[in-house]
Amino acid sequence: MPVPEVEGLVGRWRRDWDPSAAVGVPAHITVLYPWLDAGEIDEETLAEAAELFGRHEAFGFELTEVRRFVPDVVYLAPEPEEPFRSMTAAVVAQWPDHPPYEGVHADVIPHLTVVQAGDATRVDALAAEVAVGTEMALPVAARCDAVALLVERDGWWREEARFPLGARTPGGP
Numbered sequence: 001m002p003v004p005e006v007e008g009l010v011g012r013w014r015r016d017w018d019p020s021a022a023v024g025v026p027a028h029i030t031v032l033y034p035w036l037d038a039g040e041i042d043e044e045t046l047a048e049a050a051e052l053f054g055r056h057e058a059f060g061f062e063l064t065e066v067r068r069f070v071p072d073v074v075y076l077a078p079e080p081e082e083p084f085r086s087m088t089a090a091v092v093a094q095w096p097d098h099p100p101y102e103g104v105h106a107d108v109i110p111h112l113t114v115v116q117a118g119d120a121t122r123v124d125a126l127a128a129e130v131a132v133g134t135e136m137a138l139p140v141a142a143r144c145d146a147v148a149l150l151v152e153r154d155g156w157w158r159e160e161a162r163f164p165l166g167a168r169t170p171g172g173p
Contacts, residue, residue: 001084002026002159003112005142006063006076010114013074013130017115024157029084029112031147032091035098038151038160046149046161052094053147053163059083062139063112066131071120074127075111076134078142084110087147 007014007027014021021027036045061083063076078084088100088108100108115126149161 001029001031001144001146002148003028003063003142006112006140009134009137009140010076010112010130013114013126013133017074017117017126018113019116020113020157023152023155025150027112028148028150029078029110030100031084031087032095032098032100034102035091035095035149038153041149041151041160048094049091049149049161050163052090053087054166056083056087056090056165058143058145058165058167060141060143062141064139066114066127066134066138067111068123068127069109069111072117072123073111073113074115074123074130075113076138076140078110078112079139081110083144 004026010027011021014027018025059080061078061080064079065077066074067077068074085108088110092099114130115123117123117126144165146162146164148159149163150157151160
């Protein structure tokens with residue numbers, strides 16, 4: 001889910017320290033990575049994904065604090081986490097051969113990566129820098145109305161499709 005509301009706040013760190021930013025990936029919270037290869041995505045798959053995400057209600061959230069995955073990732077934590085977890089679980093249920101992060105992590109924690117660097121000592125300093133640089137701006141309010149499908153082609157990530165989330169119906173739950 002792209003989160004353009006935060007790009008101005010963390011873009012400078014992402015440009016320098018998040019390899020995905022250098023290849024076209026915007027500030028985002030991942031629903032599922034990796035998913036299908038570009039050649040496996042067809043009209044039927046896109047229709048299935050559109051139907052799946054349409055069952056999820058659009059929602060507001062806040063990026064509340066700077067956190068860290070030791071040793072090498074600094075991220076912003078979204079609250080509430082449940083809508084992100086729910087969408088990830090739904091996608092994995094639909095495409096069980098594609099577990100999040102290839103099944104490496106037992107629990108997938110929703111997050112917006114700001115820094116991803118191999119040098120733990122440097123990441124310590126960057127985590128402190130990001131915390132100080134964002135403390136007056138957090139929390140950042142955002143809204144998720146759609147999920148974007150980003151696909152890598154020729155070393156560059158592009159948005160190939162956007163799946164609107166459903167809306168709460170009047171009188172509905």
